[in-house]
Amino acid sequence: MANAEHSVRGSAAIRDADGRFALARAALWLVAAVLAVRQAAAVLRLPPGQRLIDLETWTGENGVLHVTGSLYDTERFTGTPFAGLVLKPLTRSAEQSLGVAWTFGTLLLVVALGLVVAKALPGSLSRGTGLIAAPVAISLLMLSLPVRNSFYLGQTSIIPVLLVLLGCFAVRGERAPGLLIGVGAALQPAVLLFAALLWLTGRRKGAVTTAGTFAACSALAWAALPRDSWTYWVHHVAGAGLGDSPGTLANQSLHGALLRIGLEGPPEVGLFLVLAAAVVYAGLRRAVRYAKDGQLLLAVALTGCVAVAVSPAAWQHQLLWVLLALVGRVGRKARDRLVWPAVVVLVMTLPGTMLLPNMTALLPVRDNIPLIAALAAACAVPFLSRSSPYFERPVPTEYARPVPARWSRVPLLPFWRRLLGRPNLLLELLVIRVGYSVYSHIRLAATGGREAAEKHGGQVIAVERALGIDVEHWVNHTVAQVKWVSGFFDFYYESFHFIVPLAVLGVLYVRSPADYRWARSSLGFATVLALIGFWFYPLAPPRLMPGLGFIDTVHGPQDLANPDYGAMTALTNQYAAMPSLHFGWALWCGLVIVVLAPKTWMKLLGLLHPLFTVCAIVATANHWVLDAVGGATVVGTGFALTYLLAGPRRLLGAGEPRAARVGVGVAGGAGVAVASEGMEGEDG
Helix, strand or coil: CHHHHHHHHHHHHHHHHHHHHHHHHHHHHHHHHHHHHHHHHHHHCCCHHHCCHHHHHHECHHHEECCCCCCCCCCCCCCCHHHHHHHHHHHHCEHHHHHHHHHHHHHHHHHHHHHHHHHCCCCCCCHHHHHHHHHHHHHHHHHCHHHHHHHHHCCCCHHHHHHHHHHHHCCCCCHHHHHHHHHHHHHCHHHHHHHHHHHHCCCHHHHHHHHHHHHHHHHHHHHHCHHHHHHHHHHCCCCCCCCCCCCCCCCCCHHHHHHHCCCCHHHHHHHHHHHHHHHHHHHHHHHHHHHHCCCHHHHHHHHHHHHHHHCCCCCHHHCHHHHHHHHCCCCCEHHHCCHHHHHHHHHHHCCHHHHCCCCHHHHHHHCCHHHHHHHHHHHCCCCCCCCCCCCCCCECCCEECECCCCCCCCCCCCCCCCECCCCCHHHHHHHHHHHHHHHHHHHHHCCCCHHHHHHHHHHHHHHHHHHCCCCHHHHHHHHHCCHHHHHHHHHHHHHHHHHHHHHHHHHHHHHCHHHHHHHHHHHHHHHHHHHHHHHHCCCCCHHHCCCCCCCCCCCCCCCCCCCCCCCHHHHCCCCCCCCCHHHHHHHHHHHHHHHHCCCHHHHHHHHHHHHHHHHHHHHCCCCCHHHHHHHHHHHHHHHHHHHHHHCCCCECCCCCCHHHHECCCECCCECECCCCCCCCCCCC
16 A cells, blocks of 8 residues: 555646646747747847848849859858859749748748757757757757847858758768768868768768768859859958958957957968968867767867858858767766856857956957857867766765745745856856846946936926935035045946945855855845846936036036937946946845955944945935835845745854765755855855
8 A cells, every 4th residue: 555655646646747747848849949939029020121131242223132243242142152053943943032031931940940050969968958958959940149139130151060060960861961961061062071070970872972062063053153263262262351351350260369469461371371270170070089988969069160160151040069079078067067068158149258357468368268168169169078977976066055034934936956066157247247237338328318317307206305305415515625525426326336345245255155156146136136127117317417516526517408318328228227236236235245245343334435435426416315215115025036046144153964964965955065154254
């Protein structure tokens, strides 16, 4: 009876788990479908002259597609002559029908690519991972810059990638894969490197077939389009110089990077050839090793990354190989496994301006981020081999649970766990930078309009007068009359807004990693809540309220008759006053220091920062008093949300048994990481 009851309960649990998994899988497919529809709609909504730009070569009068003269007369078409020959049948199509057909055709190609990638994933996948791999792969492809660029430009760059993957994973034998890869090489010459991969991995018939198919397709195009073939292969040396200048940021190859640093002529060509040979040698050697290790998809991705680096021109729509490199497993510890995929996804979905700040010293890195990722994947990243004991079983991650909640009536819903030890520094820096970039974009977009902002300003004035706290005008004029005081608050307003929070986070990261996670989460919640306020309640600060006589001590006199308020509006949202994150972030710094600093004088010094900040934002006429109240509200809510979702900050101490300290956590199976009781020396 006991065994029968246990069996029934086990079957019910399995059915429940299967039901939840099916629901999650359906949700992932829905996300992939929404992204696909959104991408197609974004392209089709554009007027004909602004979409499928690279197909303008084929556009004639009255929207009828035809080719006049050379493929390369307009310098927009950058494909091979064979690609032009394939596109010839489109010359009788109307532009509108071509746009729709091309967009949905590209959509189907991306879906097919995602399905092939999911099927080709290396290693022994669990049933759950195998079933969700396809929608996740399709979603990542839809979000990636190469796919979005291909949709927008009307490029064929997805086709060579799909042909290579079909040749490696979907067809049998050696001749058929060679035919597919050879056609892909005829469309994108750098794909010919895969013939070397086939040869070096023992598939020599496939390599010969690849080279033969490429030669046959190119010869066919030469016979049909001799002038264009001469232009592409001889005059432009395999397309180099077609389209944009090879030295522009769009060309993410070694050739483009060398041109951007100022090298030209024979020295640049010579150095490029030497570096390209070294990358081909190192990259193909690693690709062959991983192919023989049973990680063929990784080997294909690394070969594609080599092709990106050594091509004369590697435009953004040709960088899908870098995204495929995320399948490699890096790190012996489970906690490190997501670092490499996260870096690749960020590089392939966000522009360099969002990943790195606009600093002169960082420009060489920022301008070449995709190339650096391709080179790192091809030549440097230490992917694990299948023979490694950590490939399937990485060192498990340890978690700790918090002390019992102080307020038993407050229900906690913790669903994440803080880890033992420090988070990965590279990933943290990227997340902070990307988070700030997203914050800046949303803040700038949430304008709301001048009329609404001034109307809300009047509401704030009315409330402050009713409460008797409308002191902004008196403080502003009093401070403005004392030059050294005004100069101090102007400097404080402009200088400490970012420096102090970053310094606090840096100290916590080094001295107390678990408290770093607690503080970082609270700050993140507060910032997100502030963005909601900026979006739904645009508010003019005192300095931009006409007729009230405030003195803008920081920015100088503003032309209040001009709705744009001069050049400042182009740099930042002038109406993002409620809540004040100047004060909110300063208050966050003060509270964190008060809670964690071991000395009383440190706590008092920490409290001076929010005090000086609230004086500065009012004295410089950049915020109302109620804006500071709003900043305090979002910060308090941020700490409260962190408490509700992750439990108390304090965790079970070092004196507790290990089994009690490390576990799944409380209230729903999520724990939090060990934190030190102060800033004085515990590493977590």
